[in-house]
Amino acid sequence: MFTLTVLKRLSKIPYLLRISKRLRHYYRNMDCTELQPPSSVRGMNVLQRAEFQKRIQIPRLKVPESHVQRVIPLVKKLLLKMEHLQPVRSVDSGREILLHPLPVKSWQSLPTEALEKQQVTEDNFCHAELELNYENWSANEILKSVLPANEEGLSSFSRIGHIVHLNLRDHLLPYKQLIGEVLRDKLPNCRTVVNKATTIDNTYRNFQLELICGEPEYQVETKENGIPFEFDFSKVYWNPRLSTEHERIVKILQPGDVLYDVFAGVGPFSVPAAKKRCHVLANDLNPVSFQWLQHNAKRNKCLPNIQMYNTDGREFIVKELREDLLQRWRATADKAYSIHITMNLPAMAVEFLDAFRALYTTEELAELPEHLIYPQVHVYAFAKGEDTKTLVRQLVESNLGVVLDNELQGISFVRNVAPNKDMYRVSFELTRQLLTTPKQALRKRAAEEQDECSEAATKVKCV
Structure with a gap:
């Protein structure tokens, strides 16, 4: 069944275009034995293109040139559509229309009454030989047959x-x-x-x-969400399957917001954010990624809005992020903007979360207003098992050293990586208490909260 969202999207597509696309794929070629590659290619592990040659009998209509424009609409959904094959082609006596052998077995398979009104009769119909070769099948069809x-x-x-x-x-x-x-x-x-x-x-x-x-x-140029990027794919990390996730975060940001990108790579979060006139501090440990990050920021003309660093993620948090955030709090405590921290290194980003614990002393923040704009952290992680959403939350809480309650803003599924292995984004807000509480005390608090949860669960079970 169509969802309401799908129906709304379809309503924006011109009717004739929707019908055209639907009819274009009305019959699947691989469902028709005649149109499949030769069965002898199964198991081939050295590509031999000549082995895909095949001769088959195909139904067709031969019509005068003057009748073509009136006949095509009547048989449009029955046309034979294959790679590098023209279903309507010129012959000496006019045009030849190739028809799909799955729905068309004989003259009676066609809309005969409508065709006869256009002076097209059974005499115009025949089966004739057609040679197919490697060029006529798509990559998917070739691989499926081999x-x-x-x-x-x-x-x-x-x-x-x-x-x-x-x-x-x-x-x-x-x-x-x-x-x-x-x-x-x-x-x-x-x-x-x-x-x-x-x-x-x-x-x-x-x-x-x-x-x-x-x-x-391996040096490539590509575009993601309209932003051009260039890099050496063999020396940096880039995954086009994350383009939607990059776009989600960038859409949250507004001009004047702040983004700290701890594992920036070549800039899929940082460059669009800086181009959007956000204040960006971007970091990556890989010197090659750092060079391409600089290149992409320059290419997209957003250098005035971005500061870039080539250091370890933990060092970036406890030094650059710490100092910049403190200065912003002191200078813009009464301004309305949001602060975001992205940590997209899903295999190990959670291991850096403890760097936020006791990032500041109580005395440093005591001189600032009580109500500060605290950063929202978006940390990415893998979880493998049955209930991956619960597992990824536990993973974040364990490394952060606190049970997330009101701080938790959401756990969003990003993509499936492998069977029972998923990638998530966990978003939460840093608090004054978390940023000033010593690590040991924070661990104790987390343990106490977990004990309280276990005790409450036990009481409920007993009742």
Whole structure:
């Protein structure tokens, strides 16, 4: 069933365009045995394009040139749509219209009454041979016909400029060269195909890549939410699947707001925020990421709004963030704006949360107004298990050293990473008490609160 949201979106699409798109894909080619690649290609692990040649009988209409414009609307949903194949083409006696063999078995399969009104009869209908080859199938259709039928196929991949980035499962590794060649052949502007070689376990958190097809050119240009970025994909971290999440955070920000980006990368949070005239402090430990962060800030003409640092995330918090936030509180305590801290390093960002504990002394904040604008932290984390949302909350609370209550602003699902492994954004507000409480006392408070929760749960269970 359509949701109300989907119906509202559809209502904005012109009616004829919706009908055209629906009819374009009315019949799936891979549901028709005749239109599938030859069965002999199953299991091929070295791409042999000539093996995809196939001759089949296809229904067709031959009509005079003067009748084409009136006949096409009558058979539009029955046209044969394949890659590099014109369903309407010129022949000596006029035009030939290729029809899909799944719905069209004979003349009676067509809207005969309407066609006869246009002086098109059974004499105009016939079956004739058509040669198909490698060029006529999409990448998905080729791979579906080649890869093992009883295993999961190539479910997804990422496009970053001219690079296609794969994360192949073990059973697909024998076919990696073929997969790379097919994608390079079929995807527009694809010159390089790489596979994620290992898990991300190095200091700078960039992918370890294996070139499986094409040119070893890793410097790319891409756009995310209308903002151009440039970087060396082999030396920095970039995931196009996070573009929606980047956009969500940037939309929260208003001109004049403050963003501290602890793990900024090449700038997917920081650069759009600075371009939006927010005050941004952006940091990344990877010197290559830092260089491209500077480059992207300059390219997007937002240098006046951004300060950039190349240091460890913890050092950035306890030094640059600490000093800048204190100065802002002293200078703009009575102004209305919001402060945000992004920590997008989901494999380990939670380990840096304890840096906020006792970030200031009680005496430092005593001289400031009671009601300050406290930062909202958006920390990203992975959780693996059954109830991942509960697990990720416990992970954050454990590293922060406090049970989040009124401070918690939300736990948002970002994406599924692997079976039973999800990525979340946990948003919470830093408080005066958290920012000034010594670590040991904070741990004690968290333990006491957890004990209270356990005791209350026990009482409820007994009742």
